[in-house]
Structure formats: C-alpha cells, structure tokens
Amino acid sequence: MLHIIFQLVGTPNYFEQSGWTLLMCTVEHENKEIMDILIANEADINYQCAGDGPLYTKP
Numbered sequence: 001m002l003h004i005i006f007q008l009v010g011t012p013n014y015f016e017q018s019g020w021t022l023l024m025c026t027v028e029h030e031n032k033e034i035m036d037i038l039i040a041n042e043a044d045i046n047y048q049c050a051g052d053g054p055l056y057t058k059p
Contacts, residue, residue: 012043019049 005022015021023043026034039045 012041
C-alpha cells in the first residue's frame with residue numbers, strides 16, 4: 001500500500017493542505033512499521049508545520 005502512495009505523491013515528504021506530512025500522520029496513529037519505512041526513504045524528520053500536530057511550531 002505504501003508503495004502506491006509513493007507513486008501517487010512522488011515523495012515521502014508530501015504534505016497535505018493542513019501541512020501534515022505522511023510521517024506526521026503515521027506518528028499520530030503510532031504506526032512504527034510505516035514510520036521506519038518513511039524514514040528509510042528519507043522522510044524529513046525535522047519538518048515542522050505551523051499548526052497542531054505531533055511536531056509543530058508556534059506562530
């Protein structure tokens with residue numbers, strides 16, 4: 001399933017309108033297996049979005 005998502009979005013660093021990345025969504029849902037796959041495929045572990053989420057900065 002994850003390889004299909006990569007084909008559709010083209011990058012593990014894709015983010016949605018809210019600013020959340022695929023990695024942030026997997027952190028929120030505590031899916032370690034997918035977190036490991038995203039990190040192995042160079043997902044940005046330092047990405048920060050302005051908003052509410054597992055990793056965020058205050059505006």
